[in-house]
Amino acid sequence: MDKVLKIGIIGCGAIGKDHCRRIMDTVPGATVVAVSDYVPAAADETAAKYGIRSFGSDCDGMIKDPEVEAVVITSIDPTHHDYVMKTLAEKKWCFCEKPLSLNGKDCEEIINKELEIGKRLVQVGFMRRYDRGYAEMKRIIDSGEIGAPLVIKACHRNVSQGPGFKTENGVTNVAIHELDICRWLLGDEYEDVQCVKVRQSANSTKGYDNPQVMLMRTKKGCFIDVEVQVADGYGYDIQCEVVCENGTVKLPDPYAVVRRSRPAGWDSLNPAESMPIMTDWKERFIEAYDIELCAWVQSVLAGKLTGPSAWDGYVACVAGDAMNASRGTSQFRKVETMEKPELYK
Numbered sequence: 001m002d003k004v005l006k007i008g009i010i011g012c013g014a015i016g017k018d019h020c021r022r023i024m025d026t027v028p029g030a031t032v033v034a035v036s037d038y039v040p041a042a043a044d045e046t047a048a049k050y051g052i053r054s055f056g057s058d059c060d061g062m063i064k065d066p067e068v069e070a071v072v073i074t075s076i077d078p079t080h081h082d083y084v085m086k087t088l089a090e091k092k093w094c095f096c097e098k099p100l101s102l103n104g105k106d107c108e109e110i111i112n113k114e115l116e117i118g119k120r121l122v123q124v125g126f127m128r129r130y131d132r133g134y135a136e137m138k139r140i141i142d143s144g145e146i147g148a149p150l151v152i153k154a155c156h157r158n159v160s161q162g163p164g165f166k167t168e169n170g171v172t173n174v175a176i177h178e179l180d181i182c183r184w185l186l187g188d189e190y191e192d193v194q195c196v197k198v199r200q201s202a203n204s205t206k207g208y209d210n211p212q213v214m215l216m217r218t219k220k221g222c223f224i225d226v227e228v229q230v231a232d233g234y235g236y237d238i239q240c241e242v243v244c245e246n247g248t249v250k251l252p253d254p255y256a257v258v259r260r261s262r263p264a265g266w267d268s269l270n271p272a273e274s275m276p277i278m279t280d281w282k283e284r285f286i287e288a289y290d291i292e293l294c295a296w297v298q299s300v301l302a303g304k305l306t307g308p309s310a311w312d313g314y315v316a317c318v319a320g321d322a323m324n325a326s327r328g329t330s331q332f333r334k335v336e337t338m339e340k341p342e343l344y345k
């Protein structure tokens, strides 16, 4: 019989439940055998739905349990570093949702532990690399058909944020996706970065900056401009355009169908062309998450990880640290990483 990877999930919130459903219903070669959450009832509820074990709030016990071969970390951002380190201490496979940690220093510890083990065991949930749109953009850029990339213009807009959200989380939790995808698209590294506060939206009344504009310059001299809104008042809107020497590539909108009609309930004689804009990140990248977890399971079963590594998680966090440190200074901050270890080359 084919091998089936036995997974334990830490964190049964929005994405934890979604990944659990995905692994149970969609991903071949894997099954969830156990779940845990700081709130025991959250774990119990998910466990009951699938008839699997709940470790309640004993996340550490679940990591150590001999039946659990791989750990998926979908708890809140500040917990990631600790759970990754505990999973590595057991020398188990680990899929950690973004961000890998809250800062570059904590990621360094993870890297050092992987180096000590001598094997990549950690993958970071940078699922955009598995999105068809981004993947096709990268293929075209890498082909060289439209020349070298010069500039990226992007935006990341969310509808709203939950309690406790802070300005710096616009980088560590939100723009961390762009910090990964831009260097991946360009095959380049960051030289320096700067976060700029611009005119604030009336939707921003909860004590955090909104919008923020994030600027990155790369070692090859590319310029990246990402507008980040965490309360945009209308939808979950992700856009990205890469300007190259002889053309551009642009991320497609997820809906392919454009409607041309007279909108319902509209008295005007004027018809309109329209396309829905999503509000839920789970739907916007649903296919990318599916492909990401299928690829992760296949690579684990093959014994060699191929997806975004602890190094990728580290670089994004180091760039995020510099981004946050630059806020209010009107200056670019250098992105200084350690030498890239052989393991990640």
Ligand SMILES: NC(=O)c1ccc[n+]([C@@H]2O[C@H](COP(=O)([O-])OP(=O)(O)OC[C@H]3O[C@@H](n4cnc5c(N)ncnc54)[C@H](O)[C@@H]3O)[C@@H](O)[C@H]2O)c1
Pocket: 010, 011, 012, 013, 014, 015, 016, 036, 037, 038, 039, 042, 059, 074, 075, 076, 077, 079, 097, 098, 099, 125, 126, 127, 173, 281
């Ligand atoms: N890749 C992506 O696009 C993507 C999308 C959404 C969320 N995420 C990441 O996934 C993580 C979870 O996000 P979410 O939207 O599901 O949040 P959520 O708030 O819905 O769920 C988080 C869960 O973690 C639990 N938790 C809190 N502290 C814990 C602890 N110390 N130990 C164990 N569990 C704990 C909470 O009880 C909750 O059930 C975050 O790190 C987020 O950045 C990634």
